Amino acid sequence: MIKFHFTFDKNKNSQDLKKKLLKRYQNNSAKMSDVIVVAGGDGYMLNSLKKYLKYKKPFYGINCGTYGFLMNRYLSKNLEKKIIKAKKTVINPLQILSCNSKIHKKILIAVNEISLFRQTKQTASLKLEVGNKTIIKKLIGDGVLISTPAGSTAYNLSLHGPILSLNSGKLAITPISPFRPRRWKGKIISNTVKIKLTNLDPKKRPVAAVADNIEIRNIKSLIVKTNKNINLTLLHDKERSLVKRIKIEQLRRNFN
Numbered sequence: 001m002i003k004f005h006f007t008f009d010k011n012k013n014s015q016d017l018k019k020k021l022l023k024r025y026q027n028n029s030a031k032m033s034d035v036i037v038v039a040g041g042d043g044y045m046l047n048s049l050k051k052y053l054k055y056k057k058p059f060y061g062i063n064c065g066t067y068g069f070l071m072n073r074y075l076s077k078n079l080e081k082k083i084i085k086a087k088k089t090v091i092n093p094l095q096i097l098s099c100n101s102k103i104h105k106k107i108l109i110a111v112n113e114i115s116l117f118r119q120t121k122q123t124a125s126l127k128l129e130v131g132n133k134t135i136i137k138k139l140i141g142d143g144v145l146i147s148t149p150a151g152s153t154a155y156n157l158s159l160h161g162p163i164l165s166l167n168s169g170k171l172a173i174t175p176i177s178p179f180r181p182r183r184w185k186g187k188i189i190s191n192t193v194k195i196k197l198t199n200l201d202p203k204k205r206p207v208a209a210v211a212d213n214i215e216i217r218n219i220k221s222l223i224v225k226t227n228k229n230i231n232l233t234l235l236h237d238k239e240r241s242l243v244k245r246i247k248i249e250q251l252r253r254n255f256n
Contacts, residue, residue, distance in 0.1 A: 002080050005033035005057075007048055009040030013064035013074065021079070030055045035083055035235070041065020042154075046111050046212045049093075049232055053109070058233040060086060069153060069245065072237050086235035089166065089242045091150045092191070095227040098209055101202050101218045110211035111232065112151025114224055115176065116197055117143035119206040119217060123179060126207070127198040130173075130189055138200060141178035143207060146171055146195060146224050150242065151212075153249045162188055163250045166243050171195075171226065191226040 006027045008018040017039050030036060030052050038048045038061045045061045052059075060083050063071035075082070094110040108114070118124040124143050128136040147156035149164035152172055157163060161174030173195070174186040189195070198221045199207050208217045236242055 002083060003028045003032060003034045004037050004079075005030040005035070005052075006037045006039065007052075009044040009064060011040070011064060014039045014044075017062065017064060017074070025079070030057065033057060035060055037062065037079070037083075038071075039064050040071075041068055042070050043213055045070045049111055050109055050212075053230065053232070056231075058088065058235050060235040070150075070234065070242070072235075072240060082237055083235060085238060087238050087241040087243075089234045089236065090231050091148065091166070091234065092226050092228050093230055093232060094146065094148060094171075094211070094224055095230075096209070096211055097223040098216050098219055099221045100216065101206070101220050103220075106216060108209075108211040108214060108216070109227070109230070110151075111148065112154050112212050113145050113147040113156060114222070115143060115145040115155065115210045116199075116207050116219060116222060117176060117210065119208045122205045124207045125200040125205050127196075127200055128173070129196040129198075130187070131193040135173075135187060136181070136184065138180065139175060139178060139184070140180040142176040144197065145174045145176060147174065148191075148226070149246070153246060157249070161186055163246060163253060164188070165250075166246055193225075195222075195224040197222045197224070 008014040036057045036059050038045050061071035096108040098106050126139045149166045152164040159174045161172045164170050170188050171191050202220050207219050209219045
């Protein structure tokens with residue numbers, strides 16, 4: 001018998017599901033569980049992936065939010081059967097080393113994306129380096145976003161960034177409302193290289209970094225890389241696997 005650890009968001013759908021599931025199943029500790037079941041939306045799943053990262057357990061999401069790209073359909077029946085048959089997807093998150101204007105350093109993890117965005121009415125002025133090469137000496141605009149394949153259909157897609165196949169081994173760098181160079185559309189790079197973003201004018205043009213849904217302000221520089229030592233396992237119903245959902249989004253883009 002599968003041992004579950006359940007975590008529920010505070011919205012009504014999640015709390016209704018909580019009453020149903022906890023009548024049928026025991027809620028074990030995360031450490032002693034076989035699977036962590038997350039009831040909520042994509043944002044709550046991203047928080048849960050980071051919160052329970054240390055336990056190295058697979059995650060099965062049940063959508064109680066809006067879109068739920070990372071989640072499975074809302075249900076309360078046949079949970080054990082669905083999890084046994086679920087398709088596994090292993091993803092590696094981004095690791096970000098941030099340095100702010102006071103030289104304070106912090107390490108963040110991002111499953112979907114890291115964005116660097118202007119903090120005031122002033123446009124951002126950023127230098128972009130990939131590996132040992134300077135790609136953009138001065139990017140002037142609202143900011144820039146770096147996306148994993150798993151996150152390429154989220155904020156990145158809204159910015160008209162590329163949709164990356166889950167096994168592509170790539171990252172997408174997408175500008176946010178670029179003013180100069182005006183026609184720069186971004187770049188697809190290997191997930192084996194480091195990316196460095198530097199704020200060229202932190203006093204006049206402060207910027208904030210957002211790793212999924214965690215924000216740090218007054219950023220001076222960021223170093224971003226894929227952490228292949230962290231393996232996050234997501235479980236999805238066979239007919240709605242993450243690979244299939246990304247392929248559907250790619251097809252939709254091609255036909256639009």
